[in-house]
Amino acid sequence: MKIKNRLALYFALITAVTLTIALIIIYISFNSLVRTDFYSRLNDRAKVVVQLYFKADEISSDSLGNVQKRFSRQLSGEVIRIYNDKNQPAIIKETPPGWSNNIIESVRRKREIAFNEGNRQTVGSYVNDNQGNFVVLVSAIDVQGNKRLNDLVEIMAILFIGTLAALFVIGRWFAQKALTPIDNVVAQMQMVRASNLSLRIDEGNGRDEISTLAQNFNRLLSHLENAFELQQSFVTNASHELRTPVTSIIGEVEVALHKARTPEEYRQLLTSVLTDAERLKETITGLLELAQVDMNFTQAILSPIAIDELIWELDEYWTKRIGKSYFNVNILHLPEDPDKLLLAANKSLLTIALNNIIGNAYKFSDNKPVQCDLYVDEEKINIRITDHGIGIPAKEHKKVFRSFYRGTNVKGYTGNGIGLYVTGKIVELFGGTINIDSTGAKGTAIVMEFLRR
Secondary structure (H helix, E strand, O other): OOHHHHHHHHHHHHHHHHHHHHHHHHHHHHHHHHHHHHHHHHHHHHHHHHHHHHOHHHOOHHHHHHHHHHHHOOOOOOEEEEEOOOOOEOOOOOOOOOOOHHHHHHHHHHOEEEEEEOOEEEEEEEEEEOOEEEEEEEEEEOHHHHHHHHHHHHHHHHHHHHHHHHHHHHHHHHHHHHHHHHHHHHHHHOOOOHHHOOOOOOOOOOOOHHHHHHHHHHHHHHHHHHHHHHHHHHHHHHHHHHHHHHHHHHHHHHHHHHOOOOHHHHHHHHHHHHHHHHHHHHHHHHHHHHHHHHHHHOOOOOEEEEHHHHHHHHHHHHHHHHOOOOEEEEEEEOOOOHHHHEEEEOHHHHHHHHHHHHHHHHHOOOOOOEEEEEEEOOOEEEEEEEOOOOOOOHHHOOHHHOOOOOOOOOOOOOOOOOHHHHHHHHHHHOOEEEEEEEOOOOOEEEEEEEEOO
């Protein structure tokens, strides 16, 4: 069953239960009112009987005429009985139905009673007269009252069925209207293919559950898109980047073996082979790093990482590797709440990203000091790494984050163009942004910012 039908059914069932309770209360109240009104009419009949048979000599002839006139207006199925002290029928001849001694004695004890006998209602009154003590019992069937109750039941049944049918239709319409955004999201989801993972679902106003669903699906699409890009880049470029230095090494060795060489020529050859081998090693390292990011990208286990502690760990690592005072940490601002220093990320991947930036900073500045500024407040974590190197031309700020892209001003520096690509993907994975601040001549500042989610 579709959700919209299920919601409409649930709505109708809840309404049915509520309406049933309300109708039962109405029926009981109306039934009590009808019964009470008929008991009142029976009591009036009992008083008329008393006046006619026991008080006739005490009232005027006109009043007696009115009493006789009222007595003549019988109720449906009316039965009147008068019993003496011995519980024997008196004044009025008894014909079935009659009443037992228990009921008669009950009237004597309680003076007045009222009770039901099937569809028949009965009242009893005790009369203390100079002729003796008598019990008057009056019984009748409330035909009109019963008809009113039956009519009420029919009306309530029609109202109940009609209301439920209308509410089911209205409920389904509301459910259809309420679930339309989900239908739209599903329709957009069905358009997503491996070839268009860049497609994103409309997130709406961002304040309801459907928007949350769309946001999470878009986040999943982003992860899948990045994972596909990483995998595609690895497959597309790995063979080329590995083949080039290997081909160069093979060619140089084959040329060297073609004829005898002088020691100086062999030294030059080995130097060239060493350069190609180092380039090959760096390429393999970058590809392995890319493969590791590819493997962990969609299944990275996120955990709270104290960003200030990670920065100090990097300070210790690069101080040992480059030397003291070559990696300078500058804490610009820290929040009072230590929990605000926590970033939901994968520590190993985040370390790779930061080390790629720091390593590039040293490489393209010929190991000049590098500065790391950390700014953390209630809303964001900002990390800025600044070097004094060759810079990055403004027109290439976006290009350097492409796989295997190398800047136009990095000739003479080893590299394969993987580092910043991997770094950008990792930062994006953890919900951050990465930007470059560089004039192309006076160093480079790479800024990473993570907003609170």
